Amino acid sequence: MNEDQRLDSHRDPRQALAKEAGQGRGEAESLASDTLGVKSEVAPHRPRIHTDLIQLTKPRIVTMILVTTVASAMIAAGGWIATLDMLWLLLGTGMVAGSAGAANQVWERKIDCNMTRTATRPLPAERISLAPAIVYTAALGIIGTTILYAMFGIAPAAAGLATWLLYVLIYTPMKTRTSWNTTVGAIAGALPVLIGYTAAGGGTSDWTGWLLVAVLAAWQYPHFMAIAWLYRRQYAEAGFCMSTTVDPSGRSAGAQSIAGSIAILGCSVALCVIPGIPDGSILVTVIASIGAIAACYPMLLASFRFSAQPDDIMARKLLRSSLLVLPAVLAIVTVRTVL
Ligand code: HEM
């Protein structure tokens, strides 16, 4: 049984690889920590309630969302905003994002039982019952939206609410019906940049704000196509409709990964060039543009390699590069805009 066949086994690829690496983890670790080789805390065998309340919010996705929030606020403001304002912005956005993640898990509590990757979550594993989970989800969303409205006005609050509704009421039910769910999810995952952007004074009609949305939307294709490949059997068996269950060859996933990697490169360079129009420094513009291309290159290369050879090894490399490229691109574009 060669490596690919073993990796293709029905076992969760993370546990197969973890077992092989002699890590012998009892608990399946997060995909990113495993992929990035970053040691994350192994979930305690009997997690406490506060651990479960955090797990319900999809904390690692929310953390990356908050990274995009800081960047978009700084890009809109042309620099750092008042620290207290940034803290309120992160608290409000984090609560609304956590509420969306929790609402998704409430909605999918039954189908999550059918996937190794999600079966250990608080609701499928019955460590939290439905009623308190719903109250917790509602409280996070209402308090978070109220903070955004009270501190920053209608635009950030509306952007958060629109994202919540799109992710929970449109994207989530689409997951078992059509692989186009990924495009809706990409829009939902990208819209939160408008929270930070408008909270820091950016306009809803600014080119820069929508180019930031485009960067996030494009990024999610290589990001998720790698995941959709790694978990393709689990998605198929659980009844989800993803690009890799509709097209098991991986050609569609590969093509979408390449398209997304090219799109994020183009949008990132555009974000580096726009501030230089008309009277910005040519040298800074050129250096920043080269930096954006260099930051996107690893994910572009990984996308081409995954497309040429769709297997778990190439998919893990693509996922790893996606989780490193996004913060790098956001850092370069932020510094360029602030300079
Ligand atoms: C179409 C949109 C997206 C889909 C379908 C998607 C799906 C997923 C899935 C299934 C995982 C694996 C979670 C696990 O290990 O159980 C994951 C991990 C992750 N996602 Fe995404 N994601 C999307 C967009 C985003 C966005 C917008 C962000 C933040 C900007 C993000 C950040 C992350 C991070 C940091 C991880 C690693 C954390 C972990 O291992 O749990 N994702 N994503």
Ligand SMILES: CC(C)=CCC/C(C)=C/CC/C(C)=C/COP(=O)(O)OP(=O)(O)O
């Ligand atoms: C401010 C605000 C409302 C932000 C929301 C941001 C947010 C949660 C974006 C979700 C991105 C996304 C599609 C994740 C995958 O969910 P999934 O259901 O495919 O993941 P799963 O299979 O692990 O449950």
